[in-house]
Amino acid sequence: MAYKCQIIGVLDNGLEGLSFAALNALQNAEVVIAATRVLTLFADSISAAECKDLSGNLAKVPEWINSALTRKKSVVVLATGDPLCHGIASFLTKKLGAEQLEILPNVSSVQLAFASIGMAWQDAKICSVHNKDAGEWQTGFGREHGFYNLLQAINQHDKLAILTSPENDPSRIAHMLVMENMADLFSMVVAENLLCTDEKIFQDISIAELAGQIFSGNDVVILCRLQAKQPELLFGYADHAFKQRKPDKGLITKREVRAVSLARMQLTAESITWDIGAGSGSVGIEAAKLCTKGHVYAVEKNVADFAIASENARDFALHNYTIIENKAPRGMEYWPAPDAIFIGGSGGELAELIALSLERLQANGCLVMNFVTLGNLTTALEILKQSSASWDITQLQASRSQPILHMHRMRAENPVWVVCAQKTIHNGVNT
Numbered sequence: 001m002a003y004k005c006q007i008i009g010v011l012d013n014g015l016e017g018l019s020f021a022a023l024n025a026l027q028n029a030e031v032v033i034a035a036t037r038v039l040t041l042f043a044d045s046i047s048a049a050e051c052k053d054l055s056g057n058l059a060k061v062p063e064w065i066n067s068a069l070t071r072k073k074s075v076v077v078l079a080t081g082d083p084l085c086h087g088i089a090s091f092l093t094k095k096l097g098a099e100q101l102e103i104l105p106n107v108s109s110v111q112l113a114f115a116s117i118g119m120a121w122q123d124a125k126i127c128s129v130h131n132k133d134a135g136e137w138q139t140g141f142g143r144e145h146g147f148y149n150l151l152q153a154i155n156q157h158d159k160l161a162i163l164t165s166p167e168n169d170p171s172r173i174a175h176m177l178v179m180e181n182m183a184d185l186f187s188m189v190v191a192e193n194l195l196c197t198d199e200k201i202f203q204d205i206s207i208a209e210l211a212g213q214i215f216s217g218n219d220v221v222i223l224c225r226l227q228a229k230q231p232e233l234l235f236g237y238a239d240h241a242f243k244q245r246k247p248d249k250g251l252i253t254k255r256e257v258r259a260v261s262l263a264r265m266q267l268t269a270e271s272i273t274w275d276i277g278a279g280s281g282s283v284g285i286e287a288a289k290l291c292t293k294g295h296v297y298a299v300e301k302n303v304a305d306f307a308i309a310s311e312n313a314r315d316f317a318l319h320n321y322t323i324i325e326n327k328a329p330r331g332m333e334y335w336p337a338p339d340a341i342f343i344g345g346s347g348g349e350l351a352e353l354i355a356l357s358l359e360r361l362q363a364n365g366c367l368v369m370n371f372v373t374l375g376n377l378t379t380a381l382e383i384l385k386q387s388s389a390s391w392d393i394t395q396l397q398a399s400r401s402q403p404i405l406h407m408h409r410m411r412a413e414n415p416v417w418v419v420c421a422q423k424t425i426h427n428g429v430n431t
Contacts, residue, residue, distance in 0.1 A: 007077045009106030013195040022104045031068040034078035062095040082108040086128035110161040113191035113220035125157040133167035137176035142295045158225040166217030174211035183207040189222040244280040252280045256398040264420045265340040274338045277345025281309030288321040301327040343369040354383045361423040369419045391421040
């Protein structure tokens with residue numbers, strides 16, 4: 001007989017919430033693994049079993065299971081709700097293999113939360129911050145923060161269910177929404193201690209008020225956008241969509257050049273992107289629109305342009321864009337390694353910036369540079385020739401129609417060289 005570990009979904013109403021099969025498995029278990037709260041909840045039913053507390057010991061659980069199975073002991077893991085919905089079952093499947101496990105799911109806490117307010121949930125995005133203490137959120141944080149992926153999901157969806165933890169509780173989520181000026185866009189419901197005698201539903205309370213509430217740590221958050229998010233243009237914004245400083249034609253990467261530059265950056269939804277010499281911020285802002293699960297880090301040394309780029313980012317309601325006022329490369333040392341880099345302005349430090357970019361780029365990452373002067377183009381080519389990166393040049397010369405009386409004529413834009421370099425891997429070595 002092949003022994004398997006049984007993973008049983010449980011609810012806070014204890015034995016009452018178990019199916020016959022789950023109850024039978026629990027009663028016959030010789031080893032029971034669960035979190036402290038769950039072990040306490042089922043203490044009377046598992047007193048004869050060897051109990052192991054997984055709180056703070058998650059990494060040890062596969063070893064405990066293997067040990068029990070080797071000793072031919074019936075072993076059960078108790079997990080709240082559906083163990084395959086942001087639960088321990090996915091972790092154990094990766095560690096032990098599905099053939100070693102039998103999963104007996106229960107109603108999930110997400111289902112219970114939506115049922116408590118009578119709302120359909122098939123269109124909800126399910127998220128979880130039921131992990132280590134992420135700390136308080138501050139505007140400008142990137143993927144290093146435990147709430148970053150949650151914020152991006154909130155920005156993209158109209159309805160969300162969020163599994164919380166004692167540290168990453170509903171008040172911390174509410175505080176983040178206030179910090180990001182999103183508190184007035186959503187209604188927030190908190191379902192606490194579902195199926196317990198002290199069950200409580202926080203409803204019809206502003207998000208600002210919920211940011212000051214104290215919660216038990218056994219909560220599910222439901223967020224609903226007050227007005228459905230309208231489809232937004234991802235790519236190809238007109239130049240006038242961006243505020244810009246205008247000594248002449250505007251310090252902005254024109255749409256035709258921007259489109260080619262973004263295409264050559266080979267962005268994915270999760271790309272980390274650097275925008276060096278942001279100017280009006282147009283390239284970095286469009287990159288942020290495309291990299292919905294990534295982040296754009298931008299730097300601009302000109303005070304006026306920094307203010308304009310910051311205002312543009314706010315106007316586009318971005319939550320995955322960080323810009324600093326500094327002369328590159330100062331201030332960039334703590335940025336995460338990028339998948340793509342755009343250099344629109346170099347402040348006289350072009351050689352150093354190209355060398356830094358090729359050093360910090362992820363393998364197969366792309367560096368894209370725009371030049372309008374022969375001097376900068378020559379400098380860039382000299383540096384690239386000395387590197388082992390693969391590179392190419394595209395010259396763009398766009399003309400735009402202009403009305404003249406009842407007719408139109410073509411007016412030429414300044415020619416731009418788009419220089420693209422890619423960091424490649426040869427025999428497992430980054431180059």
